[in-house]
């Protein structure tokens with residue numbers, strides 16, 4: 001039996017913490033609807049206590065979303081929790097996300113709180129939140145830099161106070177897959193009811209390992225993955241959920257897990273976030289970049305023409321993107337050039353290519369990508385016998 005992995009999207013909250021990103025309320029509602037279509041289980045719509053606009057956005061998303069759970073972020077404070085209660089009042093399905101930092105550097109230098117005070121704060125806030133929300137998610141912020149024994153103590157205090165979801169944030173993108181498994185091993189061994197709790201992970205990408213760490217967490221016992229679309233977020237961003245979804249799709253048997261994601265809706269969602277965040281998708285971006293399904297070298301193009309699976313483990317159709325392309329450049333082979341000319345309506349065979357291909361190479365040496373116009377002009381010159 002494959003285990004189910006919940007997708008928790010925080011594009012509207014952590015994603016909006018990206019420098020220069022400020023979604024309007026209408027854009028947030030449109031994003032939330034597309035996220036719902038994509039199949040996410042939980043949408044973190046904002047941090048209601050942070051500003052009037054954030055409150056209104058959470059309220060608007062809560063009203064618009066029908067099947068996904070809507071959640072708001074709250075520090076371990078009554079005021080924050082009250083704001084979440086009000087902002088999510090109209091949601092069909094709701095939960096709350098309460099957090100407090102647990103690592104020594106955050107306790108000592110940011111919060112100025114002792115271990116005992118942090119535990120007290122967890123107990124007070126989680127039990128208070130549980131009066132209003134049947135599902136309380138608790139996050140020990142900076143979990144991956146927290147002492148293992150104190151992490152267990154903090155998590156146990158949250159569970160005993162009513163949290164049914166425990167999120168493990170790698171707040172500063174510090175961990176790696178091997179260490180993350182060790183962290184989970186400690187939890188599996190020391191949290192007696194580990195299997196009754198939904199364990200979630202929230203990985204940042206400071207060292208470029210957010211997606212790898214999230215995928216490791218699936219192997220280690222997590223059943224909820226938090227992240228953003230296009231990996232936008234604070235500093236280097238969050239785990240890119242479309243990449244987690246694609247890895248789970250391509251490596252189903254390895255992860256032995258399933259999810260509710262509608263892969264065909266991916267490309268539309270990516271374009272929407274890119275447009276609203278004013279952040280172009282890098283051409284070499286995994287899964288959905290413009291080059292993700294383009295093959296330039298002759299060896300690769302030849303392989304693709306013989307069997308697309310030689311160089312494509314995911315097809316553009318799966319993610320709702322445009323077709324595979326074989327752009328013609330100086331590294332392309334004659335097989336791909338011949339195929340392109342045939343597509344353009346020229347009756348050419350392998351024999352013809354002995355004359356056409358050197359002319360193509362001359363043009364390709366002085367340009368990035370050879371266009372259809374340039375190919376037509378090569379064919380024209382040959383017809384006219386121009387050397």
Ligand code: KIV
Pocket residue numbers: 014073099139141142169170171172202204
């Ligand atoms: O990165 C982080 O630790 C967070 C928490 C609020 C979960 O965003």
Ligand code: ZN
Pocket residue numbers: 014169171202204234
């Ligand atoms: Zn975060």
